[in-house]
Amino acid sequence: MDKTAKILKKPFTMTIIAILCGFLVAGIILSIAGYPPFHSLSVLIQGVFSGPKHISNVIIKSTPLILTGIGVAFAFKTGLFNIGAEGQFIMGCVASTTVGIVCDFPAVIQIPLVLAAGVIAGAVFGGLVGFLKARFGIHEVLTSIMFNWIALYFSNWICNLERFHKPDTIGTYPVNESSYTMILGKWKTTKEGKEALLSSDFLKDTILKTDVNAGFIAAIILAVLVSFLLYKTTKGFELRAVGANRYAAEFTGINVNRNILHSMVISGGICGLAAAFYITGNSPHGIATLAAFENTGFNALGVCLIAGSSPVGCIFAGLLFGGLLYGGQSLQYEVGAPSEIINIVIGVIVFFVALTHIIPPLVERFSKGGKKHAK
Amino acid sequence: MAGASSEYAVQMHGITKSFGSFYALQDMELNVKKGSIHSLLGENGAGKSTLMNILYGLYQADEGEILIDGKKVDIKNPNVAIEHGIGMVHQHFMLVDDFTVTQNIILGNETTSHAGFVDMKKARKQILEIVDKYGLEVEPDAKVSDISVGMQQRVEILKALYRGAQLLILDEPTAVLTPQEIEDLISIMNNLVKDGKAIIIITHKLKEIKASSDTCTIIRRGKYIDTIPVKDVTENELATLMVGHEVNLVVDKTPAKPGEVVFEIQNLVVKNDRKLDAVKGLDLKVRRGEIVGIAGIDGNGQKELIEAVNCLAPVVSGSILINGKHIENTSPRRVIDSGVSTIPEDRQKRGLVLDFTVNENAVLEQYRTAPFSEKGILNKKEMEAFTKKLIKEYDVRPEDCGPKRAGGLSGGNQQKVIIGREIAMNPDLLIAVQPTRGLDVGAIETVHKTLIRERDKGKAVLLISFELDEVMNVSDTIAVIYDGKIQDTFAQGTVDENTIGLLMAGGKNHG
């Protein structure tokens, strides 16, 4: 009894419960709508796991979500709700695209330059939100939302400037090839490269057929780095103290406003980095005119919440999210069920994550009740 | 029994209530006669408030019965309690700051004209009738946030009387009042009792019980101890019954040996949240080796004074000096680095990060310095070793709480962590704001002893408390604050409580 109660109280268990609830609700909705729930689920899973190529694609799809999720989680630890990740991501895309188009240096210089452009743009945009919160006390959620829209229109404006706009498309020119961060990107297109990769089915599927890029590796490194920063350094101590109780932090000499600003700058910078890897690692290597938000940043909120705002957890939550989005396509293709069911699944998971804190007291009461009866 | 009116306003028999595995009340008894003032005496956490919350329908008892006027009742919620003529004035007033006095009184029991529209005129008339009858003076149209604490309490009493209360429960009613206001309150209570109403006072203050009550029921750790007529016992006897063993009501200490001035405030002006002057030209000196206590009612500038000293609020004019160095309008960190440590009033808001471990909380100020960190990297081992020492020295329980959440500790143990941490800073000036709030008698004694020990080590100690007894017993020098200024300063033993009380209320010292 006690052991079960203990397991049930672990955050990890509760996340799993929330995820299962998400699938359960989706199954119910699908069956009401007239789709076979179990078949749909198996199609979804097959869509992800049926081959190395698909796994590769899931990783590719997840990478921006993981990176942005880490960015959101970082702010979350400082008690800030960075709903502006969307805008910071967009600005990161705009900056790395423009710099990648304008500059053309050798890769050793070009790649860091383009990545830095993305980071700086995201950091500035996040920092603005932090500044407005620290200086004027305006809630970060409000300013973030406004900045998201400003970023969207700014991106469209840049996209349609003559210098960047690729004629007869809705997007810009791609960044110069020296900026690409695909793994073995150049070599893949050479003759030897092609031959070498074709010789193995696995390599052919995972590397040749997909745009596998360095972003995922960067995401793992970043998750570890961010965890280290938060839990092993004095700066992280300050940031977390401000997040957990800004009044006590202030009282013991920690500069709250400065930490809010720093947190948002770093959070925005990570979102910008996510964007830079997205631009340099994925076709079409540029931005397109946006009719609406593409939701990378908003989905990253979901990733962060499912991960319980743990940076390492974001890797797994991001993969789950990316897998669902990718598998959702085959669901629509094979079963005919609208792929929006995936958004419902994710929404329901987040909803249950919000509810999970009621589980420990429930378990407590239940195990107490059990004991009483045992007496 | 039916029909016949009982001599008792309320009887509670065999009341038991547990929260989880903790028994807050066990087989508790309470019998309150009509037309009497009845005290419920017990330490913090003894179960007084729980018992009254059960009577008021905020909690349900697990076992036991309640009789009102001799009839058994089932009080499921406050509405039922109100129907049975029970009114409660909570220690932390249940008033909506943003509403007017009248709105607060009628809330939940509004007089409406048609279609739910509130009839304010009629409400005001009804309230003024009660005001006149019992001498409860209030301003019906003032916002609650703008009136004095004493008037807020009268509003609370009016709320109960407006609903026709025959039994009034007052939870720690004098905690926030001046001695003169307490006298006024007692005369109001006597008016009510003469009218046949019964009053229950929840308190741990012995003097008040002697001054006001007819009967006293003592409760200890959730259990019924005794019910006695108040006139037959002394304060010391009451204290012994409350705590369970002999207690020393007087603080033991040797005379102070003050040295040079360590801390000095000159003509300080500070504004409050509402941009009005709250500290209005305050002067104060604290010398090495003495405890200066500031007596005063909450809201006379104490909060703003401390915020200004800690650089949490800007100083409009004047200066704050520590060892001759200006610290006003610098930064909280500069203040700490200059040798000022503060035990804050609100330990959960300002004192601790509840979601941090005790280890982390113990170094909340020192995490930046060696040995707790080097080159920006934390040294968890050193943090843990330091906390272990602190836990041992201050007897924090449980002993192995270091890696656990600070929020899981009891209030007294949380306070010990804060006190240990602040003293470990080895400050020149130790400021303690309401350091014993919500602690039980044993813990209070420890805190007082610690303050005196620090004084004897040659520290300057500044104590700010709303409990006049505490200030008078612990301090070597007593300063009275009223309306943002120090009214007068006395050496311990040269002044009586009435003089201080008068000054606290804004009167002039004619002695």
Added chain:
Amino acid sequence: MLSSITLFIGITLMYSTPLAFAALGGVISERSGVTNLGIEGMMTIGAFTGATVGYFTGSAWGGFLAAGIAGGMIALLHAFASITCRADQTISGIAINLIGPGVALFLCRLLFDGATMSVPVTNKIPKLFGSAGITGALKNLNVDVTVVLALVFAVVLWGFLYKTKWGLHIRSVGEHPAAADTMGINVYKIRYLCVIASGILAGFGGASMTLAIIPQFTPTAISGQGFIALAAVIFGKWTPHGAYGACILFGAAQALTVILGGGSFQVPSEILAMLPYIITIIILILFVGRSAAPKASGQPYEKGAR
């Protein structure tokens, strides 16, 4: 000249109406102490339900009512999470914002052969002065009836919150729930009703978009209005009249961009489109007071916990 002034007023009122409904909903919810970040999702559900029911029944008002009911139903989820389960209201709101558009688009594809847009309704919400007979500058002022309805709601809500006993109860629950509880007011019940009411109003807001302004549901019909409505609540200092005024202001900023865009200015349309958001931020910087929020807003209430 007169014509461009009336055009400006007409566009202002048109843009502000969906916002006003949603913002009034936000006021009710916040005033009872529950932060409603899910307004956007509730509006989307309302927008879809309104357009769909309006299309299938041919009745615009039927669609409008159905939108309110649908908004109220999804608000019930938020109420359950934030009131009964005392969940983090921000997270719950975000979840609603993920679920709302998901459900709307899912159902849309089911009902309209896989399309993400509904078929345009034949009967839109009527115009104030009917459909015929008015020409010239005044034509611009022949606004949708929902425009007037929003104003009426704002006035009614003001009277309700400040003059009636129920308003007193709602405000007390938002400021000091424990005080309200001790006076026998059922905190949970009032919060539930207020959150549901806010969902209904958000639903109306969504439907006033898809039944009056554009005649159909599209994936971008509701894109950000819910959040702007939240900004209006804060800017309007949590009062119905303030929030309504803030919506009008935002509508005016939108109208300005439309009129400037149609003129001979050399400003790119994308830059113009940013204007309302930039103006909102500037307004927030200039006017936001830190203390106007209901004191218990966003905090779950637990009986007996003090």
